[in-house]
Amino acid sequence: MTQFAAEDLLDPPAYPDVGYALLADRIGAVMRSFDDVVFVQAEAVVALEAVAASLAKPGLKVLNVVTSMYGDYFATWLRRGGAVVENVVAEPGRPVDLAVFQAALDAMAEVDVVVLVHGEAANGVLNPLPEIAESAKARGALLVVDAVASIGAHQFEVQTLGIDIAVIGPQKGLGGPAGLSAISVSEAAWAKIAEEPALRLSTLSLLDLKEKWLDLGADALPGTPAPLEFWALDAALDRIDAEEDAIETVIERHQLAARATRAGLRALGVPPWIEDDGSASALVTAAPVPAGVEPQALVDASGGFEGAAISLGVGGVEHLLVRLNHTGIRAAYRPVLANVVAYGQALAALGQSVDIDAAIEAVARAYQDAEPVGSAE
Amino acid sequence: MISASQHSQPISKRAPPARVSDQLFAAIPTAWLAIFFLAPLAFTVVYSFGNSLFGAVELGFTLKNYQTALSGFYLSTFLRTVQFAITASALCLAVAFPVAYFIARKAGRFRTLALVLILIPYFSSFLVRVMSWQILLARGGVFEGVLNFLHLHDGPLDLLDTKTAVFIGMVYAYLPIAIVPLFVVLDRMPPALLEASRDLGASRFQTFWAVTLPMARPGIATAVLLTAVPMLGEMVIPKLLGGSRGVLMGQAISSQYLQSQNYALGSAMAVLVLIAVAVVVAALARLTKGFAEVAA
Known part of the structure; x- marks a missing residue:
């Protein structure tokens, strides 16, 4: 729209x-x-x-x-x-x-x-x-x-x-x-x-x-x-x-977004909060709040990056993780890339050591290696 | 077996020997029907008794699908479809009869032109014709403008995506094929019969009621057959003018196949429509029963 x-x-x-x-x-x-x-x-x-x-x-x-x-x-x-x-x-x-x-x-x-x-x-x-x-x-x-x-x-x-x-x-x-x-x-x-x-x-x-x-x-x-x-x-x-395989296509698009996000986080040098891929949501990816980093500061530092949607965890985990949102129309290459880069840049700004170039490459590779999934970019 | 062949011998002697080329010609449409009509129909009937999996059917025998198809929403959709088809077909007939009568009896040298004008829309795509009604019936469209101008309505008119819009579309789309068979019977009706009725003292209405209408039965039956039967399975008009919301059975069946992926239920619903069609055809056959003998 x-x-x-x-x-x-x-x-x-x-x-x-x-x-x-x-x-x-x-x-x-x-x-x-x-x-x-x-x-x-x-x-x-x-x-x-x-x-x-x-x-x-x-x-x-x-x-x-x-x-x-x-x-x-x-x-x-x-x-x-x-x-x-x-x-x-x-x-x-x-x-x-x-x-x-x-x-x-x-x-x-x-x-x-x-x-x-x-x-x-x-x-x-x-x-x-x-x-x-x-x-x-x-x-x-x-x-x-x-x-x-x-x-x-x-x-x-x-x-x-x-x-x-x-x-x-x-x-x-x-x-x-x-x-x-x-x-x-x-x-x-x-x-x-x-x-x-x-x-x-x-x-x-x-x-x-x-x-x-x-x-x-x-x-x-x-x-x-x-x-x-x-x-x-x-x-x-x-x-x-209207998608080729209807709900299956939508599911695969979310799965791809999750795979790409998790590959991006690993390439950054920060393993996802839930390491087992099979136990992680494909709507949001939880990324850890590293020791010594203030969670709200991390979210605020990522807030300026256009296209990213990163928020605190909810329900007693606010101090442990932030959520990279790739839900619905956000389950696409650009929002996923924006999330990973914003998270990486925020960590870097807060004094953490991350490899943003490797993360960008990992996200791009995940999408490149995947079969085209439906109408999303 | 022996007696059957004995009975058949005199008949075969009278009938001209069938040529191989004739049999070949007859075999083509027969094969076409068998492959593209009877086989899918058989699959539909078999599926209707199976157990539904998503996007597949486990073959078996259960009446569960018919139970579902004849209950709740599905039953009301089926009944609504039958009601729609009967009403829209009757409306078609009500409009088509005077038109056909006028062309057959009063149009004189303009009858060919009148018939051509009625059939001309058939030279364009059915889809385009129905979609043009979307523009006419839409909020702010021509219908709304005309009704507001004539002070028959005030303000925005929400006709599109309603049952009324579906009725309008149905009558419009099927009117020409109702007019043609009626025209044929009315045109062939001997004028002497009508004159005899008048000579015997019948009023115009009595002549119409006692002579014209009964004599037009085959045309009426054909018109109903050509309108009500396709209306029972009509999908495009309800989708484009009724808002694609399962107004009628065709849309509901399509939804079961393409969206809900419940092929067994969709098949049971399709079989119910087939039964309704069979009932309509049987009723019409009864309506025209004995007509040939009377006419002869």
């Missing part, structure tokens, strides 16, 4: 009633889900709270993986509804240790639900979803996954992994609007949600969404839907579908 004209957003036509179900189907395809998909007309954190509020019952036994503040939030919401929550808390800014998770799971005599954040935009973590899904399924537990910061950046297959509830927001990897989120719900999850005492007459009630929309033919959404958000989601999905 070269110029933004806010007045163009005035008086938008209503999103057609017949469009919501198709939109839900398309979101389902992005998640690789044939389950029901419902919309929550708010940012994804509201959808997450809706899931917790709708699932929570007195005595519900939940194993909750905590790798950022969102895990903490989820536990709080579940406990508010009477659930018994066991947290598996990872090291700050690190993915959950599978052995620790398995031990916690084994220690629970009974487990109804396992909750996990797939990818963390707050600290650049990617949790081992396939392994955790397998363990959860082996125990017959429902699996709830927050995929807000992984959809469009990593393979995410609801059907294959047997995920019962998946929450996504279009604003990150899908390049869509932030005021709307979607939840895929399996039959087993609906049954659990419908168990009494079930949450009803609440903006957080998934059962209300089912009974007042899905069960009535998935036509007009209850209330007054925000047309701008739905049109924007529609357009974002059209943009994805």
Whole structure:
């Protein structure tokens, strides 16, 4: 967008009633889900709270993986509804240790639900979803996954992994609007949600969404839907579908951005915060804050570099890492290069020894070696 | 087997011997139909009973896809499509009949010119013709200007991306192919029959109702067949004028194949449309049943 004209957003036509179900189907395809998909007309954190509020019952036994503040939030919401929550808390800014998770799971005599954040935009973590899904399924537990910061950046297959509830927001990897989120719900999850005492007459009630929309033919959404958000989601999905391999192309573009960023950091002489490539987010790359460097000073020093987007880690890791953002339309050569160079220059300005030329070459080589990925530069 | 061959002998004696070249000529369209129509159709039917994977189908036998296609949103889309096709076809007929009647009975030496004028749009691309309606119906477009000028509407007109726009597009696009068969039957109708009706004391309306309309049945049936059947699967008009939001079944099926990648459900929905087409064809066959004998 070269110029933004806010007045163009005035008086938008209503999103057609017949469009919501198709939109839900398309979101389902992005998640690789044939389950029901419902919309929550708010940012994804509201959808997450809706899931917790709708699932929570007195005595519900939940194993909750905590790798950022969102895990903490989820536990709080579940406990508010009477659930018994066991947290598996990872090291700050690190993915959950599978052995620790398995031990916690084994220690629970009974487990109804396992909750996990797939990818963390707050600290650049990617949790081992396939392994955790397998363990959860082996125990017959429902699996709830927050995929807000992984959809469009990593393979995410609801059907294959047997995920019962998946929450996504279009604003990150899908390049869509932030005021709307979607939840895929399996039959087993609906049954659990419908168990009494079930949450009803609440903006957080998934059962209300089912009974007042899905069960009535998935036509007009209850209330007054925000047309701008739905049109924007529609357009974002059209943009994805216009790619050669649709969502696969978008995922590969994020993966390439992450590979290039990580190659750039290594060439700078600063290993990425998470050294294992398979445990790192492809939306943001966490880069360490070296000893003796003030985190905010590092972010400020990188701020003047045009095209870069570097920010502090969030949720107790502010002093440990900064995040190089390559999400959505930023998953492209120039933003990635700008991020790496800005980070390198900021470190240099703060007295650290880095090799910026080598970093530039590494990023360029990563893009040169890769197959062309979709329409992005 | 023996009796069958015995029965067939007298017939084969009467029929002229089929030449090899005739059989070859007949084999080409038969093969064409078998490869490009029947085989894909068979795949569609088989897929409709399979289990969907993303972008693939696991062959098997399940009625799950039909259960989905006949419930909730998909059922309402199917019913809406049938309703759309019937209504738009009826509208086409309502507009086409007087036009065809006028050309056949009143246009005199201008009838050829009138027919040419009706068919001329067919010389341009269907896509271009439908897209031109986008310009006419758009906010700030010609329609809005005319209605505002005539004080029939005040302010911006949001016609594009609505059902009304789809109806307008459907009637416009299919009107000529409704007019032609009606023109043919009305043109061939013996004037003596109408005169006899008038001589026997029937009013103009009674003559129309009791003579013209029944005699025009084959033309009406053909017009409905040529409009309602393609309308059931129409995808371009709803997409361009209805806003690409799954207004009708064609768009919904396309979305299942191209966007949602649920081929099994898309196939089940396609089979339902085929069944609807078969019902329309059977109903029209019934409408014209016995007409040949009566006419003879």
